[in-house]
Amino acid sequence: MGSLIIILIPILLTDVINPVLLAAVIFALGSKKPLINANAVLFGWLILYFIAGIILALGLESISEFLANPRPIDFYIEIVVGVLLVWLALRCFKKEDPRKKEKDFGEADALKTSTAFWTGASI
Numbered sequence: 198m199g200s201l202i203i204i205l206i207p208i209l210l211t212d213v214i215n216p217v218l219l220a221a222v223i224f225a226l227g228s229k230k231p232l233i234n235a236n237a238v239l240f241g242w243l244i245l246y247f248i249a250g251i252i253l254a255l256g257l258e259s260i261s262e263f264l265a266n267p268r269p270i271d272f273y274i275e276i277v278v279g280v281l282l283v284w285l286a287l288r289c290f291k292k293e294d295p296r297k298k299e300k301d302f303g304e305a306d307a308l309k310t311s312t313a314f315w316t317g318a319s320i
Contacts, residue, residue: 218242218320225313234313241317 218238225234253260 221316228308234308237310237313238317241314242320245318
């Protein structure tokens with residue numbers, strides 16, 4: 198157990214220093230309900246990390262065995278995913294109409310608690 202803690206402490210320290218999570222919490226602190234929204238961001242992040250940790254702890258051996266011996270269908274799936282990602286990347290470079298009105302997503306006052314939770318979960 199002691200050797201496991203020695204391995205996990207540096208991982209924890211590097212993971213806690215997450216600039217994206219810090220930026221999301223700062224953005225949530227600028228909303229109408231700062232403490233509730235900031236805690237919702239942190240809670241969403243915590244819940245997703247906890248669930249992912251449990252899934253990895255339970256299935257890490259089977260996942261590594263599955264990835265060690267790929268089947269031919271796996272390569273076809275990779276090709277399809279790769280083509281979709283290239284299509285998405287090329288679509289992002291498409292020039293938009295300058296007459297099109299843009300929405301302003303920079304308002305922290307419009308942040309809801311559910312949105313803050315899912316923002317933390319997506320981080």
